[in-house]
Amino acid sequence: MLQRIRTAAIVLAMGAGGLVMAPAASAASAASATAAPAISKVSVSPGSPIVVFDKAVTATFSFTTKDAGSTELQLKPPGVSAGSPVTLTAKPFGQWTKWTGTRAFEAKDAGTWSVLALAHGSGSSGEKSVTGTFEVRKALDTKIVDFDADPDQVSRGDALKVSGTLLADGKGYAGQSVTITFREQGTDAYRHVAEATTGAGGGFAARVAADATGWWRAEFGGNGQAAASVSDTDRVDVRVRDRGTAITGFDATPEPVDKGAVLRFDGSLRSGGHGLPGQRVAVQFKARGSDRWEYVTSDVTGRHGRFAASATAAGSGWWRAVYRGTRGFDGSASQADWVRVVQPTPPPVEKADTRVVAFNAYPEPVKRGKYLKVKGLLQIDDEGTWEGYAGKVALYFKPAHSRSWQYVKTTWSSDSGKLSTKVKAWKSGSWKLVFAGDDDTWGDTGRADYVRVVKR
Incomplete structure (x- = not known):
């Protein structure tokens, strides 16, 4: 699974209210000892929420003061009554002083944190404070399930439907872009083919053209809130499109024919202008007044694609030859040949029963x-x-x-x-x-x- 370490840049929301905090290190202020201190809101970079992937994320906290003799910055994790001090460094910022401190956050630190910044005046000039909150989140764990490329065997150029479901922490992840990639048999690299967007339940689908045998998969690249993931692969076999065939010269003789006499059939099975040998061709009959073709007999084509068969004439109707096709060749049927069956002339000599x-x-x-x-x-x-x-x-x-x-x-x-x-x-x-x-x-x-x- 692809992993990335990212953070989302969202403006820190600051709130009012004091917190009970322990004292921290301070730096001297150049402001007058008699002026009341001023302090800005605390900013955090990257902004809230701080999203933690597989490695710890270091956040930088900063604020500015004026006329402050000393400062403090304390962070309080969720469910804890007292905050922890953050070591600060000072840097001139015009008439103000900019204070900066850092802290590393891991996935176990997820929750809403409180922040307290204090500016102490010199002598009896008083104290100012600002409070706020920020959020630490563990990145969503994503997984692509039920990936399928259907059908598993197609002719070159046919359409495939690729589909699956993107989950984030076990639930459908909607509105996300999923990339469909393909690796052709005999190569090592996957290439981009199509994009799909997940629906309300995390499901996605796309139609792609199958040009070669190989493996398909779906990839989610992740975002500021969720980790990347890759689906299982699904192989699709692509074959060369079947070639067309034709049955030519089909003939049923004699016509008319005596009832009970032998009818003979012949014709040729061809593909691309050449006879197609070794293929079974069926002869079918449809009686007058019927709409059903019924199998009667069959023959296997010779080296030049010709076939011949015979059957007993039982009634008038249509005869045709049918080839069902095989791997690499489409099926085909001949034109129908009408044969009239008549009552036979009595034999000139007696026959024994x-x-x-x-x-x-x-x-x-x-x-x-x-x-x-x-x-x-x-x-x-x-x-x-x-x-x-x-x-x-x-x-x-x-x-x-x-x-x-x-x-x-x-x-x-x-x-x-x-x-x-x-x-x-x-x-x-x-x-x-x-x-x-x-x-x-x-x-x-x-x-x-x-x-x-x-x-x-």
């Missing part, structure tokens, strides 16, 4: 992050007899409280129709197997099986 049966997802419940085993049986209708069939079957998942099924993975059934796979479970929800069919068979969707996921 299929069914997905004996589906089970287990164990249930399953611990979060553990593997969930899935098994089932794909069968074909062979002239009235159900037999096992080898085919590609997709696994789908619908989270609890959601209306959308999400593609998870693809597996193959054996020649006997049996299929099994496993997948990690993260959320409670329903699972199902879907056989899309092939050139010789119709597809089928098995029954759903709900599995509850519990925490570890």
Whole structure:
């Protein structure tokens, strides 16, 4: 904490009334022995109050007399009945004599002191006195608390709010100027950035621009009544502003498409005129008459930023590609592409019916992050007899409280129709197997099986 030794220069207030004091040393006066003495008020430098910081403060007391044979100066601390003499030195002051004395004050001397100055005449010329008071104060102990620079991570050039509270002897210190300083990472010196003035409760706040990673703090320089103080530091990390991205050339084909047929999607994710590789792009669908976009599938961009995916056409609507962004890159979305879905033309040849049966997802419940085993049986209708069939079957998942099924993975059934796979479970929800069919068979969707996921 910065400390300074200061005093406030305030005019000494002098009062009337005599005090019982012990005699002190005197100096001879050049005035006539027959004239009554005259005496001025006592001045103190630095003025009242005398503010003591971490070191003792020496105050100088002075007054002038005329026609005085001797003088006294006594100081009485608060709560004490008798004063203590102050050694005086004399110096000619025109027709008057100037008397000067000093005393050192520490923090333990805080309070209102009384002062008595006496001028004794020569022989029977009488006596004159003046009284007064002055105050000794301990400097206020200040502290800056609750300092904060928010947010802790920003892009270069963004605004930060720095705030805190200045306390003096544990209470809010209003109307004081606080300096906001900053030390950049890799440097040793703090530099001035902004000023803030404390409010009624000592609180202060300012907005500053974040240009580099480093440490922020608030400093109070102190004043004639209060010591200086410095807050704790708060680090803010500044990153380069994210670069913009764009999804170009997004297309959903074919259009129109038969219901149940495969739609294919492709496009390119770019930033600054170059393809952005290794980024996941989601494909979303919004059905005709709906205002909700729903996730359908996704793909990771290749070395030139291109992506491709596919999905089953279930109804007419809009398709788009969405990139959520990552560290250093903003997110973006493609233009929407309308696709009309029509009823398919009956196949020129008969296809055999299929069914997905004996589906089970287990164990249930399953611990979060553990593997969930899935098994089932794909069968074909062979002239009235159900037999096992080898085919590609997709696994789908619908989270609890959601209306959308999400593609998870693809597996193959054996020649006997049996299929099994496993997948990690993260959320409670329903699972199902879907056989899309092939050139010789119709597809089928098995029954759903709900599995509850519990925490570890």
